[in-house]
Amino acid sequence: MWKIIHKFGSPPWFFRFATKAVQWLLPLMLIALAVGCVWGLLYAPPDFRQGNSYRIIFIHVPAAVVALAGYYVMAFAGLVSLVWKIKMADVAMRAVAPVGAALTFVALVTGAIWGKPTWGAWWVWDARITSMLILLFLYVGVVALFEAYENPEVAAKACAVLSLVGTVNIPIIYKSVDWWYSLHQPASIKFTGESAIDASMLYPLLVNIGAFYLLFAVVVMMNMRATLLETHTNAAWLREAVD
Amino acid sequence: MHPKRKQRLTLALAIVVLSSTAIGLVAYALRGNINLFYPPADVVAGLAPVDRAIRVGGMVVEGSIQRSSTDLTTTFQVTDYSGVVTVSYTGILPDLFAEGEGVVASGTLQSDGSLLASEILAKHDENYMPPEVAEALEAQRTSGYDTSMIREDAGAS
Numbered sequence: 001m002w003k004i005i006h007k008f009g010s011p012p013w014f015f016r017f018a019t020k021a022v023q024w025l026l027p028l029m030l031i032a033l034a035v036g037c038v039w040g041l042l043y044a045p046p047d048f049r050q051g052n053s054y055r056i057i058f059i060h061v062p063a064a065v066v067a068l069a070g071y072y073v074m075a076f077a078g079l080v081s082l083v084w085k086i087k088m089a090d091v092a093m094r095a096v097a098p099v100g101a102a103l104t105f106v107a108l109v110t111g112a113i114w115g116k117p118t119w120g121a122w123w124v125w126d127a128r129i130t131s132m133l134i135l136l137f138l139y140v141g142v143v144a145l146f147e148a149y150e151n152p153e154v155a156a157k158a159c160a161v162l163s164l165v166g167t168v169n170i171p172i173i174y175k176s177v178d179w180w181y182s183l184h185q186p187a188s189i190k191f192t193g194e195s196a197i198d199a200s201m202l203y204p205l206l207v208n209i210g211a212f213y214l215l216f217a218v219v220v221m222m223n224m225r226a227t228l229l230e231t232h233t234n235a236a237w238l239r240e241a242v243d
Numbered sequence: 244m245h246p247k248r249k250q251r252l253t254l255a256l257a258i259v260v261l262s263s264t265a266i267g268l269v270a271y272a273l274r275g276n277i278n279l280f281y282p283p284a285d286v287v288a289g290l291a292p293v294d295r296a297i298r299v300g301g302m303v304v305e306g307s308i309q310r311s312s313t314d315l316t317t318t319f320q321v322t323d324y325s326g327v328v329t330v331s332y333t334g335i336l337p338d339l340f341a342e343g344e345g346v347v348a349s350g351t352l353q354s355d356g357s358l359l360a361s362e363i364l365a366k367h368d369e370n371y372m373p374p375e376v377a378e379a380l381e382a383q384r385t386s387g388y389d390t391s392m393i394r395e396d397a398g399a400s
Contacts, residue, residue: 048377120337168263198372
């Protein structure tokens, strides 16, 4: 068990692992994304009230779900970096931040596009939407903080603290629609009990959520490989791995 | 575990717990401001300020929508099933605005307890289903069948 965990801390091992993993996960992700999108956008039935405009859910919800889950990945990497001082954890934290920011941005933009025809407004200062905007700022803040320091170790420490402090926002985003009166409706997919979304719409949505998780994993690993290429340019193992 | 690492782990967990507590307390203290709208019951009870921009949210009462024949003014009632507020609004309503559906109206409360709205937002619920399923559910509801029985029957067959 510990052996496997230790391997992830080794740049040469991780570089080879990520190369292999991306090779397998990238096609799988493309297939899942294609299946989910075609199924959701063409074959799933229209909604009884919103008609076809609800179909943006197949992008909006997966992006938002993975943006939230990705924050925990970043915060966990931050914790490992802070406590065990493992370099690969810094690399992981740095790789997650822009991907999470992009997914949060997609969730906010698709939400605005969805909000205009259904609610009647692009933007409302609702608890869910505002806390999601804070998530975007947290991700962008981590990216900016990494760039702000000359010393990468000091940068990693600052970013780890920021991402750990920001974890409080995740349950707030998730529960905001239940704790406060908001315009955003409560969750349709329920972990316990029957979901409030019909099975014919739920299955393509779940496929796309899976596809977005794969997308996240693939892009983060590619990002980490790029960082390793940058920081270990002259390492013998890297020359070997690239050739 | 190495004592130095243990110390750092405690510190990291303390950061998470303390910052969460701090932000949790702030959010709890500001809960009135985080709520997007007042429920009609609070407005009826006089908890909402008069002559200031507020939002009121609830369900549009069935049969309460009255449209003016000369301009775009619409008058309707909003309820949370324990209070009712009359809203009047001049302008174009969102597509999902309908009787029995959720709505958030922003405007100023008049001295007679009605809301003069400047913006109407439709609030929809978390239920998504194909039109046929909605029709079937509606048919069950109006024919007075116990829907839980029907669902069990359908599951068994």
